Amino acid sequence: MKIGFIGDIVGKPGRKMVIKHLKEIKEKEKLDFIIANYENASHGFGITEKNAKELFRLGIDIMTGGNHTWDKKEIFALLESMPLLRPINYPKGVPGKGLEIVEIDGEKLAIINLMGHFTMPMVDNPFIKIKNVVEDLKNNRIKNIFIDMHAEATSEKRALLMMLKGEVSAIAGTHTHIGTDDLQIFDGVGYVTDVGLTGCRDNVIGMKEDVPIKKFLTGLPGRYDIPDKCKKILQMVVFDINEGKCNDAYKIKAYDEEEYFISQKAFIEK
Numbered sequence: 001m002k003i004g005f006i007g008d009i010v011g012k013p014g015r016k017m018v019i020k021h022l023k024e025i026k027e028k029e030k031l032d033f034i035i036a037n038y039e040n041a042s043h044g045f046g047i048t049e050k051n052a053k054e055l056f057r058l059g060i061d062i063m064t065g066g067n068h069t070w071d072k073k074e075i076f077a078l079l080e081s082m083p084l085l086r087p088i089n090y091p092k093g094v095p096g097k098g099l100e101i102v103e104i105d106g107e108k109l110a111i112i113n114l115m116g117h118f119t120m121p122m123v124d125n126p127f128i129k130i131k132n133v134v135e136d137l138k139n140n141r142i143k144n145i146f147i148d149m150h151a152e153a154t155s156e157k158r159a160l161l162m163m164l165k166g167e168v169s170a171i172a173g174t175h176t177h178i179g180t181d182d183l184q185i186f187d188g189v190g191y192v193t194d195v196g197l198t199g200c201r202d203n204v205i206g207m208k209e210d211v212p213i214k215k216f217l218t219g220l221p222g223r224y225d226i227p228d229k230c231k232k233i234l235q236m237v238v239f240d241i242n243e244g245k246c247n248d249a250y251k252i253k254a255y256d257e258e259e260y261f262i263s264q265k266a267f268i269e270k
C-alpha cells in the first residue's frame with residue numbers, strides 16, 4: 001500500500017495548497033490512502049467542522065492532531081463523528097482516540113498519533129505507551145503501522161525510531177513545521193524527523209513574523225496570526241509499505257501554483 005502523509009496544514013494558505021495539489025498528486029502517484037495533520041488547519045489553531053469536512057472532501061482519509069487539538073471547542077464532538085485522532089498518550093478518560101485501524105485492499109493499516117514530552121503538555125510517557133500499543137497490534141497480527149510523532153525535540157523522534165526499528169512501518173514527525181532532510185528507511189521503517197508544514201513559507205513557521213520577533217526581542221506575549229498573503233509550500237511524504245515493511249519512501253513538495261515535484265528519495269540504510 002502506498003500512503004501519503006501531509007505534515008501540519010497551517011491555516012487557509014495550507015488548505016489552499018491541499019485544494020490546488022492533492023487530487024493530482026493522489027492520482028499521479030497512485031496513493032491508496034492519505035493522512036494529514038490537522039492541528040493548525042483552522043487559522044493556525046485546531047480545526048473547525050467546516051474545515052475538517054472540506055479537507056476530507058479533498059481526498060484526505062484520516063487526520064492526526066497534537067498539542068493544538070483542543071483549540072476549537074467543537075473538536076470534542078468532531079472526535080466522535082469524524083476520522084480525527086488526538087495523541088494516544090493523553091491520560092485515560094480524555095475524549096477521542098489516538099489509534100485507528102483501517103483496511104486497504106484487504107490489508108490492515110494502523111494509524112497512531114503520538115506526542116512527545118519536551119515543551120509539550122504533560123501527557124503519559126510516549127515511549128512506554130507506544131511500546132504497549134505496538135505489542136498489542138502485533139499480537140493482533142497487524143503488521144502495517146504508521147506513527148505521526150508530534151514532538152518538538154528531534155532526539156525524541158530519533159529515539160522512537162531506534163526503539164521501534166524493525167517493529168513498525170513508518171514514523172513521520174510533525175509539530176516543528178520545518179521539514180528535515182533525513183528521510184530514510186531504517187530496518188524496514190520509513191522515517192523522517194519532520195515532514196514540515198503545508199502553508200505559508202516566507203515567515204515564521206507559517207505565522208506572521210512580527211509577533212514572534214517581538215516576543216523574542218522583548219519576552220512579551222503576543223497572538224500568533226496567519227498572514228493574509230504569503231508564498232506557499234506543500235510538503236508531503238509517501239511511504240510504500242508491504243507486509244509491514246517500508247520498501248520505498250520519498251518526499252513531495254509544491255511551491256504555490258507550480259507543478260509538484262519529488263524533492264527527496266529515502267536513503268535506504270543497509
Ligand code: FE2
Pocket residue numbers: 039066067068150174175
Ligand atoms: Fe504542535
